[in-house]
Amino acid sequence: MSALAALAARRPARPGFREVPPERRRRRRVQLVWALLVMNVLTFFPESRLLLPIPSALGRLIAQGSLPLALLLVLTVNRPLRIRPSVYAFLASLLVTEAVISSLRAEFLVGALYRSSRLLIFVVVLWLLSPWWTRRDLLLIRTHLMVLWAVIGTVVLGFLVSPGGAMVDDRLTGVLWPIPATQVGHYAAMATGLTTVLWMAGLLRREIALVSVVIAIPVLLLTHTRTALIALLVGGIIAGLSLFTARARARRTFAIAIGVFSVGALTAGSAVTTWLARGQDTEQVAALTGRKLVWDAILAQPRTTWETLFGFGLSNKSFTGLPIDSNWLGTYYDVGLLGAAFNIAMLLFVFVGAWFTPQGPRRALALFIVAYCVVASFTETGLSEASPYLLELTLAASLVYPRPSREGI
Template sequence: MSPIAALSARLVPKPGFRPVPPERRRRRRVQLVWALLVMNVLTFFPDSRLLIPIPSALGRLIAQGSLPLALLLVLTVNRPLRVRPSVYMFLGSLLVTEAVISSLRAEFLVGALYRSTRLTLFVLVLWLLSPWWTRRDLLLVRTHLMMLWAIIGTVLAGVLISPGGAMVDDRLSGVLWPIPATQVGHYAAMATGLTAVLWMAGLLRREVAVLAVLVTVPILLLTHTRTALIALLVGGVIAGLSLFTARARARRLFAIAIGVFSAGALTIGSVVTTWLARGQDTEELGALTGRKVVWDGILAQPRSTFETLFGFGLSNKSFTGLPIDSNWFGTYFDVGVLGVAFCIAMVLFVFVGAWFTPQGPRRAIALFIVAYCVVASFTETGLSEASPYLLELTLAASLVYPRPSREGGA
């Protein structure tokens, strides 16, 4: 057999071979882009407790390099380049522009410009993912939930391998990848809420939902993250009420929850109070675990008119070496009054859009996410930077985008 004939024989598909359809390949690349965005917001920091020592340079390369990789990958799947017109993304672009302007006059210019560049690329990738917002299969929601389960899986593996290393000050954190307890609580709460809403909407099997919740809820409780728990409860109630009249599952879940709450209030009320107090006295709780001192300092800081409007440039969300721990104070410090206004407008747009979205899974999920983000924003930062909160708020915005009556898969 000649070399050409041999090569041709190799290129001929074997019996039973089924090529991957182009639509499936595009879907997989879109999922990979979203996974890279999630990886990017899993910021790396050196931690001596890691079970597998990861060099600082390698860890930062993995986390920070995932964003340009996501941009390159989304450019291969979004051809020709097209985006959906979106008020939400327009507001996000205004926030990016304002962040760049404020960072140009920042005291720590290099760090501020790096963070503003990262935010710019982050929002650009979100723009390029907008053609997949209206898919009937909720591709981005399911991908995000799978990533949350994967993150929680690493936390669970870490606590099973090294219980002592994973528990820091009686709070569960990640030891395979450095994930602070507050972030672990956030991911567990978001996974629990999305799983419950998808089950209530009839889009997730009961066995899968029960197994997921039995894993995520204990992890959330082990993190002792009060904000995530309260945000989960508020978001879950709002999402459940949106499905109450349409889904029998939602009504059954509410009945079970009321029964469990009533029994728990009588039997384990003191345990719940102790868990919420987290060993803190009344004075510490009144000062919001030291946050109030930082917030008062931000408000008292002298500012020029420019700094009042545009802030001091994107920072690491700390003030005099202490964490700000509030999206609104952090945004005001970084990007001023205009930045706060843009964040409020983005949240309100998603909430109003969800309110007028027809009853169903998309509305319920969007309401859960936006309610969760609003509650968490009081003691967590993220809506004005590349973070899980901005990623999830964009996910909610994608769900309330008007769906054309006739549209293809993407």
């Protein structure tokens, strides 16, 4: 057998056959795991208008089945099982535990336990990906950005094929896969921010960054998503300031941005006001498009001490059939004050960790993501469930994780 093995080792490779190194195979599987996690949070909405009708059962199977598939795949690449201790992941695990406990007493027990199980598997996969958090090449960040580009590409393609079908109530949505306008705006804003920060840090070529931003910003504007735009601006300013003294690109970007803002304020002030108003009157804007009525009803709902601390169990983030549209009210309703406290602790940990991280790309990216999540959390849900926001906050936590002197993976 040893002679046969030696002969096989000396045998030349077949013409045209290129063996993929083991490290590259592992990296590709990690990227696929992350893409499956993103696919899982692309919730399928069966009532949406699509160019190619997707059966509801098939759409849900694709979205929901990607999570157990991601778990199986990450188990094949993380052998033997290794995880890195993390305060952030520990807090996420406490959130999962509290969600399971609260869901055991939920009115809709099956749905609450299903969402808790989904969150549990989601966090387990994130734990198993922890050995790749500290890679020098920012593998998870680059993978997330590539997946965002792919998602935005499907939205743009659907708009080019069917402009009328893609614009619902004058807001751009996905028609190849059902993606609401708010989610499209979120993906476009996050892609724009990550691309800009990577370019300012000198980690992305100018041509790639320019094409990405030129496509993503019009997509964001066509969605008329005010939260995503404001979160992008706040996160971009904070990230840019963290690079201001170290990167000439950051200083040039700030100078150009100030010039564009000044000219735009003088020449397009009315157009900006119209875009922000989104066809709503002053009363509707003050009521946050009806959100305030739902929020007041949640706060006025009678609760026992248990329900105040632990909530009513994980829900679909709606109250009396209306969307809650606030991470803090949604978290309070689902998992009570304890769940909200875990959310605050997770955000504070990432922010403090980013503050004490040495100046550079990792710090700037982490500050952008955590600032974006904080701003968006006031009118968007997601930090207490398997969602794009929890996924991206995990990316920020991975960036502030202390890098070992020698990489094991």
